[in-house]
Amino acid sequence: MTERTLAKAINEGLRKSMEDNPKVLLLGEDIGKLGGVFRVTDGLQKDFGELRVIDSPLGEAGIVGASVGLAMRGYRPISEIQFDGFVYPAFDQLVSQVAKQHARSEGAITMTLVVRIPFGGGIGAVEHHSESPEAYFAHTAGLRVVSPSTPNDGYWMIRQAIECADPVIFLEPKCRYWEKGEVDETAPPSSLFSAAVRRTGTDATLVSYGPSVKTCLAAATAAEGEGRSLEVIDLRSISPLDVATVVASVEKTGRLIVAHEAPVFGGIGAEIAARLTERCFYSLSAPPLRVGGYHTPYPPSRVEEDYLPNVDRLLDALDRAFEF
Amino acid sequence: MTERTLAKAINEGLRKSMEDNPKVLLLGEDIGKLGGVFRVTDGLQKDFGELRVIDSPLGEAGIVGASVGLAMRGYRPISEIQFDGFVYPAFDQLVSQVAKQHARSEGAITMTLVVRIPFGGGIGAVEHHSESPEAYFAHTAGLRVVSPSTPNDGYWMIRQAIECADPVIFLEPKCRYWEKGEVDETAPPSSLFSAAVRRTGTDATLVSYGPSVKTCLAAATAAEGEGRSLEVIDLRSISPLDVATVVASVEKTGRLIVAHEAPVFGGIGAEIAARLTERCFYSLSAPPLRVGGYHTPYPPSRVEEDYLPNVDRLLDALDRAFEF
Amino acid sequence: MVRAGRGTREDAPDAQVDFVQLLSPTGERVEHKDYALEISADEAKGLYRDMVHVRRVDVEATSLQRQGQLALWAPLRGQEAAQIGAGRALEPDDFSFPGYREHGIAWCRGISPAQSARSFRQVTNGGWDPYEFNHAEPSIVIGNNAINAVGYAMGVQHDGAESAVMVCIGDGAMSQGDIAESFVWAAVFQAPVVFLLQNNHWAISEPTERQSRIPLYKRADGFGFPGVRVDGNDVFAMLAVTRAALARAREGSGPTLIEAFTYRMGAHTTSDDPTRYRILAEVEEWERKDPIDRLRTYLLATKAADQAWVESIDAEADVAARELRDAVLSMFGPSPISIFDHVYQEPHPLVDEERAEMVALIGAEEAGSLK
Amino acid sequence: MVRAGRGTREDAPDAQVDFVQLLSPTGERVEHKDYALEISADEAKGLYRDMVHVRRVDVEATSLQRQGQLALWAPLRGQEAAQIGAGRALEPDDFSFPGYREHGIAWCRGISPAQSARSFRQVTNGGWDPYEFNHAEPSIVIGNNAINAVGYAMGVQHDGAESAVMVCIGDGAMSQGDIAESFVWAAVFQAPVVFLLQNNHWAISEPTERQSRIPLYKRADGFGFPGVRVDGNDVFAMLAVTRAALARAREGSGPTLIEAFTYRMGAHTTSDDPTRYRILAEVEEWERKDPIDRLRTYLLATKAADQAWVESIDAEADVAARELRDAVLSMFGPSPISIFDHVYQEPHPLVDEERAEMVALIGAEEAGSLK
Ligand SMILES: Cc1ncc(C[n+]2csc(CCOP(=O)(O)OP(=O)(O)O)c2C)c(N)n1
Ligand SMILES: Cc1ncc(C[n+]2csc(CCOP(=O)(O)OP(=O)(O)O)c2C)c(N)n1
Numbered sequence A, B: 001m002t003e004r005t006l007a008k009a010i011n012e013g014l015r016k017s018m019e020d021n022p023k024v025l026l027l028g029e030d031i032g033k034l035g036g037v038f039r040v041t042d043g044l045q046k047d048f049g050e051l052r053v054i055d056s057p058l059g060e061a062g063i064v065g066a067s068v069g070l071a072m073r074g075y076r077p078i079s080e081i082q083f084d085g086f087v088y089p090a091f092d093q094l095v096s097q098v099a100k101q102h103a104r105s106e107g108a109i110t111m112t113l114v115v116r117i118p119f120g121g122g123i124g125a126v127e128h129h130s131e132s133p134e135a136y137f138a139h140t141a142g143l144r145v146v147s148p149s150t151p152n153d154g155y156w157m158i159r160q161a162i163e164c165a166d167p168v169i170f171l172e173p174k175c176r177y178w179e180k181g182e183v184d185e186t187a188p189p190s191s192l193f194s195a196a197v198r199r200t201g202t203d204a205t206l207v208s209y210g211p212s213v214k215t216c217l218a219a220a221t222a223a224e225g226e227g228r229s230l231e232v233i234d235l236r237s238i239s240p241l242d243v244a245t246v247v248a249s250v251e252k253t254g255r256l257i258v259a260h261e262a263p264v265f266g267g268i269g270a271e272i273a274a275r276l277t278e279r280c281f282y283s284l285s286a287p288p289l290r291v292g293g294y295h296t297p298y299p300p301s302r303v304e305e306d307y308l309p310n311v312d313r314l315l316d317a318l319d320r321a322f323e324f
Numbered sequence C, D: 001m002v003r004a005g006r007g008t009r010e011d012a013p014d015a016q017v018d019f020v021q022l023l024s025p026t027g028e029r030v031e032h033k034d035y036a037l038e039i040s041a042d043e044a045k046g047l048y049r050d051m052v053h054v055r056r057v058d059v060e061a062t063s064l065q066r067q068g069q070l071a072l073w074a075p076l077r078g079q080e081a082a083q084i085g086a087g088r089a090l091e092p093d094d095f096s097f098p099g100y101r102e103h104g105i106a107w108c109r110g111i112s113p114a115q116s117a118r119s120f121r122q123v124t125n126g127g128w129d130p131y132e133f134n135h136a137e138p139s140i141v142i143g144n145n146a147i148n149a150v151g152y153a154m155g156v157q158h159d160g161a162e163s164a165v166m167v168c169i170g171d172g173a174m175s176q177g178d179i180a181e182s183f184v185w186a187a188v189f190q191a192p193v194v195f196l197l198q199n200n201h202w203a204i205s206e207p208t209e210r211q212s213r214i215p216l217y218k219r220a221d222g223f224g225f226p227g228v229r230v231d232g233n234d235v236f237a238m239l240a241v242t243r244a245a246l247a248r249a250r251e252g253s254g255p256t257l258i259e260a261f262t263y264r265m266g267a268h269t270t271s272d273d274p275t276r277y278r279i280l281a282e283v284e285e286w287e288r289k290d291p292i293d294r295l296r297t298y299l300l301a302t303k304a305a306d307q308a309w310v311e312s313i314d315a316e317a318d319v320a321a322r323e324l325r326d327a328v329l330s331m332f333g334p335s336p337i338s339i340f341d342h343v344y345q346e347p348h349p350l351v352d353e354e355r356a357e358m359v360a361l362i363g364a365e366e367a368g369s370l371k
C-alpha cells in the first residue's frame, strides 16, 4: 500500500499495462517529453521509447481514427485527448467507427482501445477545459464509459480498461488529479463495471461518479450533522450502469439524488432517475432528484462554484426529497 | 388549405422564407440541381440562383462551420445534412461554436441559423442512414431542437425556425416525408416550442415527436379497441421541452409512456420521465415507461421493425403501466 | 459567391500532362518514362476477365435492386479498370480499406459478389470477415476510414511487416477533414499507405470543381508526399502505378496519392437520377474511353485472345451473375435477437436485459428466426 | 514507426528560398522582387511603438498570472512582428478571427489589453463586442474558427463588400481537419480570406516536424491558392505581404496562406514548462533575430529615431502595463445569475426555471452580485 495522487496512480497503471503487454501503445498530443499537460504519461516515453509513446499530430479525429486502425491491427492503443472540450472533433470517429465496428463486422473486429479524457471543471480553467461530455458517450451503444474517483481506482481501472476487449472512454476527473490516496497493488478492488458503496446510510442515496463523489461524501458528512444518514454510491461505470447496486440502496433508503457536473437536462442523471423510478417505484418516498450543471455552456470559471453541484445544492435537494 | 407531403410542405416553407428574407441562404450537399436526395430543396436553386442555394463541398464541419461565419455576417444560413449519420463530423462546430457563440460573446453575436437533418429509420436504408441523434443536441445548451410530424407543422415550423434568433436543429422524420396532410397557409398552428395534444384521452399519456407520433396514434387507436383511452402528445420541440403540456396530461391520466426511435438508454425519454416524475410524483399510478431503440447500433434494416418502437411495443408498455 | 465550377481547365479529360497512360483509348500500348509494365498475355487476359465479371455482376446487382431484392446498390460501371488494376496490384498480405462502390477491389481480394451484396440486402452492415480477406468493411461515412487505414499502416510499420495498406477515397471525399488528417499522419509517420482516389468526376450531383479548383492529385504535394494522376480507365496504368506505390510503401518510403482519373458511367446509387444534373454528351464522351473495350481491342489486336475467348468470358460472367442472383434470393436477414450479439465483445448487463425484453415481447421463436 | 522529426532541412531558420524578408536580423533594409514597401519614418516608428507596447503588456499579464490575478496567459513574446505587421495591414472594415495568443492583433484592432485579459481572468469567455472592433472572439478549440472565417468571407462576398477576412492559425492547427476544410471552401468559392499562419515552431511541446515534413506554406498549393513564407520577425515583410494578400482577397482573387516564420520565445502558456522539451540554444538563436531589436537598430541607424524616443516608448509602454494591471485588479466576474443571460437570445423556459432555482437557492442578492 502506497499513497499516491490520482494522476500518478493512473501513470503507474499505464506503466504496468505497458510492461505486461507490448501491444499497448500510447498516443496523443504532448504525451511524450512533456508527459502530457497533466503529467499523467510522465516518464513513459523515456522508458518505453517513441515507438510506444507517440506524440501525435494535433488532431483528435486523427488520434482516435489512428487508434481504430491500430486496434484493427491487433494493438491496444490508449489515446489521450488533452481536455474534454477537444474531444468533439473526434466525435464521428467515436460514434461511427469505434462504437460500431464490432457490430458491423459481426464480431470479427474488436475495438480494443481506450480513450483517456481529463474531464470536468473546478480548476479555474478557461473555456473548453471544464466540459463533462459523458452523456454523449453513454448514449452511444458500443462504447463503455468509466470514471475513477480515487487513486486506487485510477490505478486499477485504467489497467482493467486496457484489458477490456471493448472500447472504453476513460474519464479522468481532472480536479482530483492531485488528491492523494492509498493504492493497493495486490488486487483490484472489483470489476471495472461495478459501482462501489462509498458510505452506507439509511435515509437517502446519493449517486455520483468521478469528480462529484467527493462532493457527495462531504454532503453526507454535513447531513449527518443534521441527523440524516446518507448512502453514497460511486458508480465508477457510467455505461454500463451497475443498476443493481443502486436499486438495492434505494430500496433501503427510499430517496435518490444523482449528482454530476454535466448539465442536468439530458444528462446521465436522467437515465438513472428514470431507470430507478421504474425499478423502485413502490420504494420511493420522493421522486429521484438531480443536481448538476445548468442548461448553459460551462460558465467563466470565476463563477463555476455556483454552476457545479456543491454541498449546498446537494443538501437543498435532500431537503426537497424530504418534503415529499 | 391544400394537401401536401411533408417534404413538399418543408420545401414550400423554405421557399416562403427565402422570398420574405433575402438574408436566407441554403447550403448543403446536392441541394441544388438535384434538389437534395429527398428533393426537399427541389426547384429552389432554379428560382433563387446559385448564390442563395449553394451546393457545398463534401464536408459537414465545413457546412456548419461556414454557416456560423455567414450567421456572424448577418445571413440566415439554412444548411442541410444529407442524412443523420453524417452530422457527427460537424459535432465540434455544433457544440463548440454554434451552441456557445452567443454566450461567449455576451450576447453580441446571434447564431441565427438552422441545421436541417432528415433523421430516423424505417425506410429500409443502409448503415448510417437511420440514426436518431437528438439526445446529443438536446443535452447541448445553446441549441434548440425541433421536429415536425405533419405537413402543416413542416411548413410552419421551418419558417418559425428560420425566424428564431437562436440556432435550431431541425429534425425531419424522413420516413414521413411522403405522407400527405393539409397545410393551412393562413396562420401557424402555434409557437415553435409548444407541444400539441394530438389526441385526448384519460387513461395514459403517450409522448413522442417526429416519426413516432404516427405510431403512437396507431397505438391509441388499437388501445381504444381494448377499452383504454390514450392521450397522445406530439412534443414538436425536444429542446426546450413544453413540460407544462405533458404535466397537465399526466396529472389527468396518471400514466406516461415516452416513445422515440433513439436508443432508450440516455435518450431524451429519460429526461422526460425524470422530469415528469419530479413534477407529477403524486399523480403517477405507474412509473413513466420508455419505448425506443435498443442499446445497439442501428441494426441492418431488414430487422429494423423489431428495433423501432412499434404498436406492439407501445401496447406492451401500456400493459406494464397498468400492472403497477 | 459561387464562382467555382468555371475553371480548372487542367481537369479536362484529354490533358496528358502528368497523366500516366499505358494503353490508349483505342487500345494501343503506350510507354511512360516512369512506369514500365511487362505484362504477359495471360495476365492481361486475367485482368479482362476480372473487369467483365465485375461489370456483369454490377448489372445484375442493379437489376436485383430494381426488383426489390436489394435495398440499394452503388454501381461501379466505368471504374472497372481503376478497381481491377489497383486491386490486382495488392499482395495477399496487404490490407485494403474500401468505400461502398469498391466491388471490383473486393472481387480481387477474393470476396464473392454475394458477400459484397450482403450489406446492400441489409442482412448485415458488414459482409465478410476482414481478416480472412485482408479487406475491411466499407465505410459509408465519407472519408472517415482513411485515418483508420493510416493507423493500421502504423501498426504494420510497428510490426516490421513488409506489407502495405491501401484506402479508397473519392473526389468528394477529398473535401473531408478526416482525409486531410490522414494525409498529415501518413506523411509525418511515413506510414506504408496508398491513397487510391477514384476521381469519377462526380460526388452524387456535384462535379469535381465543387471540391477543388485544381487537379486533385496535386493535393499530396502540399502534405509532402507524391501524388500521381493515372488514366483510371487504363487497367495497365492502374496496375503499374499502384504496384509502384505499394512497393514504395513497403520499402518504407511512405505514402502515395494515386488519382485514378475515371468516370462514373451509371447513377451514384440506384436511388439517384443523374439526368437531373449531368448531360448525356459527357457520358457519351466517356463511353469512348471504356476500360473494357480498350483492353478487348488490345487483346484482339495483339492476338492474345480471339472472339471465341471473349465470348467465353461473357458466358462465365453470366454464370457469376446468376450465382449472385441465386445467392441474394436465398439470403436472409439476421434474427431480431442477433442485433444484441456483437454490440460488445464482453458481457454487458443492459444488452442482456434488453435481449430478454425482446424475447419476452415477441417470443423466443420469433426473436430467433431469420428475417 | 516514429520516423518524423529528422528531416525537413528546408525548415532550417536561415533558409532564404521563398522567404520574404525586408529587414534583416541586423536591421538592414533588404529588397524583395515581389514585395515592395514604401514606409515613412513615422509609420515605422508606429510599428515599433506597437511592438514594444504589446511586449511590455505581455510581460505584465504574465506576471499578473504568476500573482494569481489571471487564470492563464498565453504569451506572444517573439511573435510581435508577425502580429503587428499583419494587424496593421488590416483595414477597419476587414474582419479578423484570432486564436488565444493574438494579443498583438487585438491591439491593432483597437481592443485594449484589459479587454484581451478579460477571458484570461475568466470574468467572461469573450472579451469584447466583435462587431465594435471587427474582431471575433478567440477560438480555443484549435482550428475550428478557420471555416467560420471562410463562411464570414463568403458573406462579405455575397454582400459585394470590398473588405477581407483574416484568420489566425498555428503550426499545430495545420493538422486539424477543419483547417483543410476551410482551405477547400476558400479555394472553391474564392472567398476573400487570408490565412495567417504563425509558425512559431512549437505546438506546446511538439516541434513543427510532428505536423509536417515539408514547409507549411506549401500546403496551400495543393488546394489551389498561393502560400508564401515570410520572415515573421520582420515587421516590414509582414506588413507588406499581408497587405498584398488582403488586397488580393478584396479584389476577388481569392485566399492566400501566409506562413509567418517566427518563434515562440516564451512558454506555451503560463501553465507550460518548455524546459521539458526544448533546448536553450534554440531559444538563444532566435533571440538574435528579435523583431523589436532589429527594428530599433534600423530606426536608430536611419536616424528615424533617437535613444530618447526609444526610451519614451518604453515609458509609454510601462504606463500601458500599469493600466492593464489596474484594470485587471478591479475586474470582477459575472454574477452567478448572469450565466443564464445569453444562453439563448429568445426566451427559454428551462433557462428561466433554472435561473429561478438558483435564486431560490442562494438568494437574489448573492445570485446577482459580481464574483
Ligand atoms: C460524411 C458523409 N457525408 C455525406 C454522405 C452522403 N454521400 C454518400 S456518397 C456521397 C458522394 C461521394 O462522392 P465521392 O467521394 O466522389 O465518391 P463516389 O460516390 O463518387 O464514389 C455523399 C455526399 C456520406 N456518405 N458521408
Ligand atoms: C482541438 C484542440 N485540441 C487540443 C488543444 C490543446 N492545445 C492548446 S494550444 C495547443 C497547441 C497549438 O499549437 P499551434 O497551433 O502551433 O499554436 P501556438 O500555441 O503555437 O500559437 C494545443 C494542443 C486545443 N486547444 N484544441
Ligand SMILES: [Mg+2]
Pocket (backbone or CB within 6 Å): C170, C171, C172, C198, C199, C200, C201, C202, C203, C204
Ligand atoms: Mg466521385
Ligand SMILES: [Mg+2]
Pocket (backbone or CB within 6 Å): D170, D171, D172, D198, D199, D200, D201, D202, D203, D204
Ligand atoms: Mg505553434
